[in-house]
Structures are given as C-alpha cells and as structure tokens.
Amino acid sequence: MKRIILIIFLVAGFALFNDVASETSEKKLQWNGSETVPVHLIPLKDEFDQPIIPTEVNPLPFSSRFTCAPCHDYNVIKQGLHFSRANPDLSGRAGEPWFWLDEKTGTVLPLSYQKWSGTWHPSELGLNSWDFALLFGRHMTGGGILEPAEDEMSPQSRWNVSGKMEINCLGCHNASRIQNHSEWAKQIIRENFRWAASASAGLGEVGGMASRLSATWDLFDGPNPDDTEWAIVPSVRYNTSLFNSNHQVFFDIKDKPDDSRCLTCHSVTPVNMLKQSFDADVHSLAGLLCVDCHRNGIEHEMIRGYEGEVSLSFGQEAKTFTCRGCHLGTDKNKAKRTDVGRLGAPLPEHRGLPVVHLERLSCTACHSVPWPSKALNRVRTSRANRLGIFGIAQWQTEMPQIIEPVYVRNDTGKIAPHRLIWPSFWGEIVDREVIPLRAEEVRAFAGRVFMSEENVALVLLALYREPDLGGVPVLIAEGKIYSLNVDGGLDVSDSIEDFASVSEMWAVRTEEKIVPLMPEFDTEAEMMDMDVEVRIQIVLEALATNESAPGQPALLVHDAMYSIQEGYLEKTNNPGEFRPTPWLCWLVEGQPESLVGEFDLRTVKATVEEEQTLTEEQVKLVLEILNRTQNSGESEMDTFYAYISGGLMFLLDKDGELTTQNHKSADPVTWPIGHRVRPAQQSLGVNGCRDCHRANSPFFFGKVKGTGPLITERVRTRSQGSFMDLTLPYQRLFGLSFSVRPLLKIVLFVSALVCGSILLIFLLLVLGRISGLVEKRR
C-alpha cells in the first residue's frame, strides 16, 4: 500500500514539476507588454552550464545556449529561419544559394539544403556539416547543422576539437560597436568554433588554433605545455574590466538589430561602384530598419516579405509585410482598407498604368534593382563573394559572377527581377546527367595543368630568397612584368618600352630600372669576369632551392653551359641549341628545359590578374587526363567527363577536340531580388510605356550572356524574354505599336471632339426646340 502511495506521490510530483516547467517555458515565449529592453547585466556560463569566473586559470569561452537560457528558450529559438537552413522541408521561395568556389579549377557550384532549382544538395557532393561549417561558417549564425548531435557527427569531422558552433546571439543583437564579424570569420577558419562568439563580441582575446591540434584533442585535455609555438590550444583571456564583482557582464542588447548586423551577411553591391555613389534602399533612407518589416517573434521565424509566404508565427498578418500589404493593403474591399499605409507607407496611385501590370508583375519588377540596361549589372554579395571580412588577408573574391536584373516568371506566374549565376564545374556524365566532381579530385587528376602560376611564382620565390640579386626578380613576357605577391601568386604590370617585344626574360627590378637577371658576357674570354661568375653562381644556387624543380638549374650561353657541380661553378659544352644570349634552364636527364614551359607561360599570360582563371587549352588537357585515367580498360563502360561554364557543357569529341553542347546542368540559377528599392520617381515606367514597350527594350530583349571562369568566346546567350516565357516577336510588335500610339491618341481625341461637338449641337437644338428658341425647319 505504502508503495502505491509512494508511486502516486512521485507521479503527481512529476506531473506538477512538468506543469511548472512548461508554464515557465511558455512564459519565456510571452511578451510581458513592456516596450523596453531589459538591461542585460548577466553572468556568463560555459558550455557545461558552469559560471565563468574570468580570473580563473584557463576559463572556457561563454556559451550562448546556457548564458541566455535563463530567460530565452534556446530550443525554441533554434527553430528560427537562420538556424534551420538544413531543414529540407523548409518551405518558401528560393533564396541565394551558397557557392562552393575553387578559382584554380574554375568551380562555382551553387549549394542549398532546400530543393531549389539548379542547386546541389551538399550531401550530393559529399559535404557534411563539418565541411559546410568550414566553407561557409564565416557568414553563418551558428546553430542548426553547425551544432550536430553526437550521432550526426561524421568520423572525419573535428567537432570534438573545434566545439560546436552555437547560435551566435550577439552577432545580431549586440549593439556594441566592438562586435566584430571579421574576428568571427577568423576564428571559424582557425576551427575555433566554440571560442568564436567570445572573440567576436570582444569579451576577451582568443589565441591558439584548433585547426593545428591533433584530431584526438578535446577540451578536457587542456593546454599542451610541450608546444607553445605551433599547435597552441585555443584559449580565451577575458577582459576583466568588463566584469563586475559578481562576475556579471553588461551586454548592450538590441532586440531589433541595426541594419549593419543584417548587412554583414546580406549586402549586395554593384561591382566597380564607388562607395560614395551607392544609394541605399529607399526604405532604409526613410528610416526603416530591416527588422521593421522582416520581423520575428522569439521563435525567430523571420518574415521574408514575399507574396504567398506561409508564416506559422504571424499567420495572415504576414501578408501585411509584403510590398502590397503595406502600400496597397490586403483587403480588396476599398472601404475597409484600413491596413493600407502600415509603417507610413504611401499609397501608390499608378496613374495611367494598365491594371494588368499589377496582375502580371511583382512590385519589385518596376521598383527594385537597377534600371534594366543592355549590359546587365554585376553585383557582389556578402555570402557569395565573402564581403565584410577585413584584415591583412584578402577575403573577398571576384567569383562568382552574379548578375542582375534578370526578369523571370516565378511560380506564381508573375514576372519578378532575379539575380543570376551560371554554374561552372567539372563533372562526370552518367546517364546523360552531369555529376559534379569535387575540386580537390580534379586538382589531383590534373596534376600540373592548374599550376602554371605557381610554377612561375616558385622560380621567382627561389630567386627572391637570394638577397644579393640587387633587386626584385621579375619575369618579363610580351610587354608584361610578372612579379611575386604576398599571397605567393603573381602580380602583373605593363612593361617598360625597352622590353616591350621580349618574349620571355628573367630580370631584376630596382627602384630606378629593370635589368636582365643574367648579364651578357664573353664565354670565350680566358679569365671570366669575377662579378659575372659570382652572379651566375648565386642565381644558380638560388634556383636550386626550388623544391618543385624538375632538374638541376643551368645557364646556357652560346656553346657553353654553366652549372653548379659540388658547390663550384663549372663550364661544359652546351648540350642543346646555340644560345646567343644567356638562357636559364633546368637540366632534365641531361637536356635543357626552359625554367617555365611554354604552356605555363601561355596560361600565365592569359590568366594572371584576370577574372577568368581557366583557358580552353587547360580544359582540353584536363578532360583528356580524366577520360584517359578513368577509362584505363578495367571497366567495360566508358566514362566521359565534361566541364560546365558560361551556360554550355564542354567535352571532347571523337577527334579529341573541345566541343560544346547545351545541357540542363549548365542552365543558370536564379533567385528573386527584394531590395534595393528605388524611389517612386525612379521606378520603371515613370517615363511612360516605352520604358519597357519598345522594339529593342532591355526589359524584354536584353541579352543575358553566359559567364564563367573559362576564357572563351563560346558562351550561351539568352534574351530576357526567354526567362519570362513570352513570345518575343509579339512583344517586338507590341513594342513597335507604341511608336504609333501618339498618333492613335490624336485620332481618338479628334474623333471624340467631332462626335462630341455634333452631339452637343444636337442637344442644344433639342433644348432650343423645347424652349422655343429654335423654330422648326421647313
């Protein structure tokens, strides 16, 4: 009996506790009615829910999950839009995909966990959450797939070393100007995931790199006393002046983050535009914050603000945060349209605009993005081009080449402006589908094909290490000077006139002049000039330090060859052709080879400091290698490979020549644009119908030309109208009709005037007869 009573008591106790817990949880979700934000003077907690005492030895980084938990339900927040991107069931229209870039192999692959047209699911490319975090964590908010459960961690991942990437609440909500996104990105690239939030919020200094630690290290191992130079365990040294005597820290929290926080990841700016020429969105200029429209509750289910959006948190109210919702109202009954003008939105009159435009076009078609012109605009976005990360290293990339505006008919049948990218990647053709290859696989197969720039740079680097050269080593080729840059690549500048016609020459650049690396000298002289001898020796010794050299360095002049033998300069007979001027080379199996091969030189001349990084020659070579390597005869099935770029599929034909085909994998990927909204007086159509309706208007007939990393004339070109599913000849005819429309207006006006006048005369006659003023005609 006692046992039964005890069980009932325990069950009741559990039920009561559970009730209290859920009540507390619900309370956390409810707004208490105050419009103010509480002062966030709070104790920090680490990932083990233990209070952080900054003066302790080796304190752990703070954990947002446990620091914010007493007041905010982390489990509810993590369902939010920014943290649930890996949920394949996430509904809604397409957004900007992530781009997996590899400039060397010319790979630009759009990735998304959602089933957006033209994008690849990361798992299809063998990317797990760890890879994704390393690639894109720089512009991610943490949470979701970046905080995997134990059973979701792949064996190759290093989550135990790096820690999980918890939601970085402060990344958005910290109003302090010390919040530093660049620091976040730096910590992510060092794999210091669990330390990144503390470092970026400026709570302290984070040192060490988890990426250098062994894969078996974990937090309980603590610092490594044996290595204070290289594999230093990450640690945080808190700024103790930020803590009070109760170890509490004041966070300057804003529940409605500043636009700069959103723009860290959502900036889109035109390429080649000066910062001072850039106009922000008209809504921002009017004083609205991003989050004034893109609202969310504690669930962080952000309103995206497009028509037809389904919002669980906002329900029908979500409609009122679209362009139409604010400006035109959601209630079609005019008399009841009390919701028009939300947030002070003006009511547009759309004078003279045929109604069909509102039915067939999105608001953004006329009011957002740059005015359509013959040449489409190139833009850079934060996430695609890695903007907003500042430091000595250059983070931003030219690729991918995103263009706008491309007018696309969307799922709702409306034409809306989109951004567009042409994907580029190497792939295997399987059942007429192109399955992408990972960039590292292609590099491994391609060998030296992608290393032309490195080959030149390594020669220059070997020479650069020699201090007695008397200047900076450079390569002069066909009017260009190639020199080493800090990233180990090459910079190019125009050559001086003296060397404009030189096809290939190694030289030394001083502040005043450029001189050949090897001076001309008399090989027949009985006694060699000592300066020349020393010069030859130091150059050859320097070249010998190039680890990727295919052979021993040598200098050929006339019929002589100079090389270093057992530390001494030796003169022997030239094994190659006669050289009228000094010529540096590698001796490979006794035969001289140029320091840089012709292929490398051609590739360097074509690609260095160019946006495009690949030549057709490289593509052909790599496809040959791939086809040859994969079809070694072991398998009966022949495998073919292709490269996708500029809207076309490049592959080798039966004769081994590079040819192109259209393929759906090469189709462009588009996603709709919301901002930048222009003022009404700059909207499309403000000059009349002919802004769009004319014979060659860019809106319908603008050309969308394929772009990609490949230097080629072979690209696919589509007209804007083809994205709208319109009959272009009709649109041209319709556009032409606007040329005669003024005449039609005059005809209608004169006709109306004539008919109206006669009608008036008739009515006056009738009136005259009734009043007796006009007598009956006889």
Add this chain to the structure above:
Amino acid sequence: MLKGWTRLYEWAKTWAEQFYPGWRSWVFFGLILSFLFLVLSGFLFALLVPRGLYGLPLLLHVAAGGIFAICLSMVVVWRARDYTLDVVQPIFLKVMFWTFVVSGLCLIVTSLSSMISFLSMPCQIGMIRWHRLFAFVSLASVFAFLYYSLDREK
C-alpha cells in the same frame, strides 16, 4: 441562315449606295467591319477568356478602335442631319442612331483615358467596366436599328 446574311449584305449595299456615294462607301464599310471586329474580339474574350483581351487580338482591337473612331466621326458629320428632330424618320431609328453615337463617343473616351497618365488605378478599373457597358449599349443599338430597318423594309 445564308439567306439572312445575303439579305443583310444587300441591305448594306443599297444603304451605302443611297447614303454613302463614291468613296464615302469605304468609310461606311470601314465602320461596319471595324465594329464587327471590335464586337467579336471584345465580347468573345470578355466572355470566354478569364484573363480578358490580350496578345495579338488586343493589338488588333486597339487598331480597329482607331479605324472605328475615324469612321464614326465622319459618319456622324455626314448623317447627323438625317436624324434631327425635324426630319421625317421613325423616332425609334433616331433614338437608336443617337444612342449609337453617344455610346461610340463613350467608348472612344474610355479607351483614350486609359492611354494617358491621368487617371488613378481604381478609376482605370472603372473605365474598363464602363467601356464594356458602352460596348454592350452600342451593340444593342445597332441590333435594334437593323432589326427595325429590315422589318420596315419587309
């Protein structure tokens, strides 16, 4: 059926020879043909296509509207005197003629107003509704006029 159309054609031919001599008959037939096309394209699309008039038919509808306006104004100038109060004509025919003129004028005005940046969007929506209403009135007046004239002839 064919007999009816032949009769209608004969009536129109006689009517044209009587009231629109020489080159004026082109104006008369221009009015008839443009009106026919406007009626067919306008009503068929309005009744059968949810989207309403669009595409090439819309383009032709607008062009036919221009021809109709020119022809109507010329016919009104030439023929208005035959439908004044003092002329001996059945009153029904006079009413139908002037109804056609008024509705024609309204059709011109409603289409012209849609082409100039003057009216707000709700007004334009109203104009389209009025355009359809006057098209119906115009068609009704033509039917009534023809029916009465042919009946009288018989």
